Amino acid sequence: MAVNGVHLIVFANEKGGSGKSTSAVHTAIGLAKAGRRVAALDLDGRQKTLARYLENRQDTAKRHLLGLDIPAFDVVSDGSPETFETKLDSLTRDVEFLVIDTPGRDDPLARAAASKADTLVTPINDSFIDLDLIGQVDSETYKVKRPSFYAEMVWDARKARAKADGGTVDWVVLRNRLQHVEARNMRRVGDALAELSKRVGFRVIPGLGERVIYRELFPKGVTLLDLQELGELGISHIAARQELREMISGLALPEATANAA
Structure with a gap:
């Protein structure tokens, strides 16, 4: 394990709009609600999306006297490696887990975090624009021509991790779904991901659907997993909540051990 025996879950993607911070905060809260000891670290000193989400959660809990699970969290505001x-x-x-949210750009801290990760999660949308981050696709055959720069960065991070402590990085590509993408292109993206996964070594798991609810939850800092307690769980949210649970399960994180109390 990377740091102090803690499993590091790093969410990283150099393109914005992939649902990275949403996936990160829901993972942290999901683990906390499952009784696991978890903390969170935001490396994006400009956007601070994960930190702002959890600050909003603190405010909501205080204002309404709610016993919301709130992981300890912090933010690296100055971008300093130290x-x-x-x-x-x-x-x-x-803690057992540390969830790290990285900037949506090429960033030295994001690279450093990737090299320390036990689980590296790269959310992408079901589009060739996002797929291009990890692999270039032929315009006519839709076959993968070569891995892209980001796949090379992950390869470097894996080598750095192996050299540092002999550990391995489980790279997980989280495939989020866009409602407006036609079925044929979704299949093509899926085929390309399957081919790439064999070439550069990652797992593909289903992510989150494109739902307005995720944007609506941010100001209060609550998640889909809180809605039942708040009396706000509707039929339309049940499928989304199941997606979320399947996503966290797909990360295949370590189970609690007897001495992890």
């Missing part, structure tokens, strides 16, 4: 290491050490003192 600050990153300090906060990393602090947040991994008494």
